[in-house]
Amino acid sequence: MTQGAGQGPETERTATLRDFRVPAYVNETGPYVDSTHPGDVVPPLDEAYPEGYPDGYTPTQRDLPVINRGDTLQLPVEPAAAPVAQAAAGPGPLYVVGDVHGYFDELITALREQGLIDADRHWCAGTARLWFLGDFTDRGPDGIGVIDLVMRLSAEAAAAGGYCKALMGNHELLLLGAKRFGDTPVNSGAGTATFQAAWLLNGGQKTDMDRLQDHHLQWMARLDAVEEVDGYLLVHSDTTAYLDYGDSIEAVNDTVRETITRNDADEVWDLFRKFTKRFSFRDEGGADAVRSLLDTYGGTRIVHGHSPIPYLLGEVGSEDDEEGTGPVVTGPHIYADGLAIAMDGGVTMAGKLLVRQLPLDN
Template identity: 25%
Template structure:
């Protein structure tokens, strides 16, 4: 009887074409919270016996498919403005852990599915052009994690970053897409913060939300090739922060990034049962640490970490601010500017200048202020 009622309730919701927008996200615009669901594309590995590689789309709450032709995905007619990505055969190549001689860097964090805010910010700061294509030349862009959860346009953010990944490399630049705690949570099936609208995709594709991005999916394979920490010039970038425990353990970037990739799909009990994995993925590990923002934090610990990595700055997201912020004389640079609220945001620009980095806040309206 309960199953019959549940099915009837779900059918009623789908037929009414009411959006499954997360009611806890009160900042979402009304136009985003009403009307039919348009979502996708979703792309998975398919049997070699298939005549065509198929892409899956949610169009007005209905599941449609289109063939992938010459690595190009084309959305069905009357299916909104969903991304039409070109597949990148090099998307899953593993990049270096450290870079030197980079002429300009832009960093931001914690997008949480707020695609419209992200695009406006990047356009106004001339990181992308009017067509949402890469315009940062040979510069490096760092997204320090948390594209997933909370917001209503996660898939749009992911495919946009997928496109920029190739465009940046083609221009002589680089996109560094780092894994945050919410990427890790989704991949191990912790779905507490997923926007309710994605229940439509789960139902129609007959996959749990984490399975939409598992290692059989194009986006999932791409994400699993990415780092959690990267060093560029004299700055270290990651999601949460580096505690002194990292130094005590004498971990290297090479080892840590490989351990993250090798264990990203393990369950929480599996992670907790291993001392190193418990540190890296949970507790005060690099994707969860918030110590820099605590009143009693000892600056000597930062100096110890800076010396260990031979850097001047540690750039982090994860802990929300109202703006890009410099702490401890800019030893720590906080770039979570609360984009997740869906209203505005900032980014950080780093420009080497005769051994002294110029640090600049890139504001939502396109203006810039020295940090």
């Protein structure tokens, strides 16, 4: 294309971090390339160019120096996240995310480290598949921000040929119940309780409730409770209570949605109470409990959140670990004869928010 009105100089692509469009003249050599350092003695122009000035060169009172790289202020640049490797054919790589609990910044960091989002927090992983294991809100400062991010990434991933999906956690049920039923008494099995009181007791944040809108509620109410992907049975809670709601993945998910839709406070409370149970896979008989779920719903390994890894290991940290003595979590915890993978790194107790690709390296 010839240069005309409203058109700049011809441009070319450069392999820079942010893919700037660089004018062609930036890469040209010229009379300034070999200029001396500021402060050096500059030879007279007739000595510098005894055969005449180069074409297009306009002499000034003194030749303009080039500032060398060592004279400039060097600012650190955050390295770009390694892009997710794309499969030549078939589905993209599979990733899972443990409990987030409103820790928005930690989630952004973890997704960036895995190359799933870019510096502007948009999906950049192509056909990758990403599963959140539930518990987006409570305890941390920005649960609604987390939900908004997951909803947006779901649309962006689908447009790129991948997906971003989420499971129902017990804290989604708790937030739904607190919004719908408030202080309505429910039969807790140990006396009278309310969703509102339980929500506050379990880290409910007023800022989340104030920002909670109908589309957030509808999104949470439609989440699946169980899914099987690539031989991994994905659930939120480390409990066998899922067996109470159906003998297939489809049956469990349908029953959970129907229970929420009926809008009966006692029914939803019972669902919340059962999904809050934990440690079914940890102690004696834990491997058999995992097998009961795998035999019923399929898969060769179960992947769950809910119970923080420090709890599973008998290590308990504090919410505000200022002295750095909290639990050290470096990755998922494999246990129950290798059949269970725990993904809640204990971000609420100064642990780590985990995002990992499956299968694991170890």
